[in-house]
Amino acid sequence: MEILVIILAGILIGASVYLMLSKSLLRIIIGTxxxxxxxxxxxxxxxxxxRGxxxxxxxxxxxxxxxxxxxMLLTVIVITFALTAYMLVIAIRVYKELGTDNVENMKGVPRDDD
Incomplete structure (x- = not known):
């Protein structure tokens, strides 16, 4: 049973790394x-x-x-909730100021549209 949970944790961590490497700020928050x-x-x-x-x-x-x-699990749950709420507030503020959730547009990287 433990090997199944370890594999599931590895899949979740791999999916989160994929989401956090994307350009959308909302995907980064979901990845965390x-x-x-x-x-x-x-x-x-x-x-x-x-069992005991x-x-x-x-x-x-x-x-x-x-x-x-x-x-430790309860502590991680509380910290994760606070971090997610904080990141969502920052993302909403950034979207109101810049009008985009694309990380590359936030950094001022020029586009290759020419």
Whole structure:
């Protein structure tokens, strides 16, 4: 099961790199969101996909699950949400100012239309 999740995380990270290398600002933002999902799957897999009891000291539970990957996942989710919201606000502002979401037009790179 873990190998399947690792392959899925690799596919998500590959797709996110493809999206982040595009010229559209909206695709770059979507790529960072997809990258965060791939990283979440990697962190979850690194913690181990095993079943165990709750991480509370109790004499009846023999196998405990590790709470650290779950705490890291929650932290990554919050940071990703804040980053995505910030990038969307910046993208809206840039679109209002420049009228385009093409990154090359934002840099002032001359076009080869001549």
């Amino acid at each position: 969101g997809v990258l965060s999902h791939g990283i979440l799957l990697m962190l979850l897999t690194m913690g181990g996909l095993k 009891g709750i991480p509370v000291l109790d004499d009846s539970v023999q196998s405990y699950s590790d709470p650290l990957p779950q705490a």
